[in-house]
Amino acid sequence: AVQMTQSPSSLPASVGDRVTITCRASQGIGNALGWYQQKPGKAPKLLIHGASSLQSGVPSRFSGSGFGTDFTLTISSLQPEDFATYYCLLDYNHQWTFGQGTKVEIK
Amino acid sequence: QLQLQESGPGLLKPSETLSLSCTVSGASISSHGYYWGWIRQPPGKGLEWIANIYYSGSTYYNPSLKSRVTIPVDTSKNQFSLKLSSVTAADTAVYYCARLGTLAPGGNYYFDYWGKGTLVTVSS
Numbered sequence: 001a002v003q004m005t006q007s008p009s010s011l012p013a014s015v016g017d018r019v020t021i022t023c024r025a026s027q028g029i030g031n032a033l034g035w036y037q038q039k040p041g042k043a044p045k046l047l048i049h050g051a052s053s054l055q056s057g058v059p060s061r062f063s064g065s066g067f068g069t070d071f072t073l074t075i076s077s078l079q080p081e082d083f084a085t086y087y088c089l090l091d092y093n094h095q096w097t098f099g100q101g102t103k104v105e106i107k
Numbered sequence: 108q109l110q111l112q113e114s115g116p117g118l119l120k121p122s123e124t125l126s127l128s129c130t131v132s133g134a135s136i137s138s139h140g141y142y143w144g145w146i147r148q149p150p151g152k153g154l155e156w157i158a159n160i161y162y163s164g165s166t167y168y169n170p171s172l173k174s175r176v177t178i179p180v181d182t183s184k185n186q187f188s189l190k191l192s193s194v195t196a197a198d199t200a201v202y203y204c205a206r207l208g209t210l211a212p213g214g215n216y217y218f219d220y221w222g223k224g225t226l227v228t229v230s231s
Binding site for chain 2: 001031032034036038042043044045046049050053055087089091094095096097098099100101
């Protein structure tokens, strides 16, 4: 099975900061990666699919990049509503694996 | 507007079978091109994919749970279910049902609509 390593686990940041979260796959997965945002007590929300495609309705300050084994989620200018936990998700050979999560918290 | 709603007992004893249902409204679970799945999240921890099913019966399971999981579908009720046998305290979690769709032609599947989740606690 493909393993996902997400980092960092915690990311202190301030409003207006540029924030980057990474996921690394144990083997090449093409662009089969999505990113989710989860707020406390809520279901996750899909932000990015296909590594770099913005889901409908998601603000353009969110962007994704990468192909193969290394992927990044970038928030260009952190807003108050962006403090949350972020997860990557891969779909490889009909096996879905979430990253460990990154909690973006107030510095 | 597609909505999913989980239902089932919130408290189980060790060795019992967890049984949850997901009722889908606003779309048919027989719609071509969509899978339906279950994900769980232990308190304070990350997300774990459990299993997915296509309305025709094709299924995919997390290998770590496969021996204990079944996911029946009832198209007449527009529902799918999760049955997890021989539960232990380690199965305590919020359980989510979700739809998987391909968001680009020929693309991979992503969980794009989620239920609100239901907490299941396993305790003697």
